Amino acid sequence: MKYYHLVDRDALEDPSRKTMFVHSARRLKDKHFYMRRKMDTIYEMSLRISSASTADHLRESLTELRVKTLVLLNALTCHAEWESREFFASLRALVYFQNDPKLRSSLALLEHDQVIALDYFRTFLKRSDAALHILHSGALPHNLALYERLKQTAHPVTQACLILKCHFDMEETCIIPLTDEILRAMKAG
Numbered sequence: 001m002k003y004y005h006l007v008d009r010d011a012l013e014d015p016s017r018k019t020m021f022v023h024s025a026r027r028l029k030d031k032h033f034y035m036r037r038k039m040d041t042i043y044e045m046s047l048r049i050s051s052a053s054t055a056d057h058l059r060e061s062l063t064e065l066r067v068k069t070l071v072l073l074n075a076l077t078c079h080a081e082w083e084s085r086e087f088f089a090s091l092r093a094l095v096y097f098q099n100d101p102k103l104r105s106s107l108a109l110l111e112h113d114q115v116i117a118l119d120y121f122r123t124f125l126k127r128s129d130a131a132l133h134i135l136h137s138g139a140l141p142h143n144l145a146l147y148e149r150l151k152q153t154a155h156p157v158t159q160a161c162l163i164l165k166c167h168f169d170m171e172e173t174c175i176i177p178l179t180d181e182i183l184r185a186m187k188a189g
Contacts, residue, residue, distance in 0.1 A: 006103070007182055011094045018186055021090045025179040028087055031079050032168055038072045039168075043161035049154035055147065059135040062153060066128050069157055073121045076164075080114055091175075094182055106174050113167040120160035127153050 011017055045065045052058035088107075131153040134146070 006095045006100055006178075007185055008094055008096060009185075012182075012186055017090065017093050020086075021094060021179075021182065022186070024087045024090045025183060028083075028171075028179065029176065031075075031082075032172065035072065035075060035079065035164075036168060038068070038075065039161050039164055042068050042072055042157060043165075046154040046157040046161065050151045052151055055135055058147075058151060059132060062128050062132055062135070065154060065157065066125065066132075069121055069124060073118065073125070076114070076118060076121075080118070084111075091179070095178065103174070103178075106170065110167060110170055110174075113163055113170070117160045117163040117167060120156040120163065124154065124156040124160070127156065 042065065045061065045068065049058065049061050049065065052061055131150045134150060
């Protein structure tokens with residue numbers, strides 16, 4: 001067990017901590033699965049925006065991407081708040097993070113990545129709002145350069161999804177194995 005030396009064995013005996021942690025670990029995995037599916041859909045949509053052949057198609061695609069991005073952004077914001085408030089609180093109650101600088105720095109990096117990804121989503125929402133305003137104005141048939149620039153509106157979403165993919169991958173290679181070890185220790189204990 002890679003992380004078992006970091007686990008507070010006395011804390012494993014507390015039934016309320018065990019229950020809270022088991023629930024949190026399960027929820028983390030479920031949320032990752034849900035958000036990855038949503039993120040993959042948004043990522044694919046963001047890549048297709050640049051190939052929109054007409055202003056109407058671009059407007060429809062940006063509108064749909066905005067709606068899906070708002071749903072994901074809301075879910076990610078709630079998830080980040082839950083992770084800070086509940087998941088990491090229950091994890092800190094069971095693990096001595098101060099004894100492993102690599103794990104501690106990984107957690108800090110995870111939090112930072114999530115903040116950056118959320119900022120990219122918000123940037124897209126601002127840019128797409130402006131782009132949709134232009135698209136609704138009807139100015140595009142006469143301005144090909146502007147149309148080409150508007151097709152790049154989804155780039156921040158693409159970037160946000162790539163950052164989140166790395167974020168989830170890192171959580172799944174760092175945090176999930178740690179939670180799995182704690183769960184195994186709870187069953188054995």
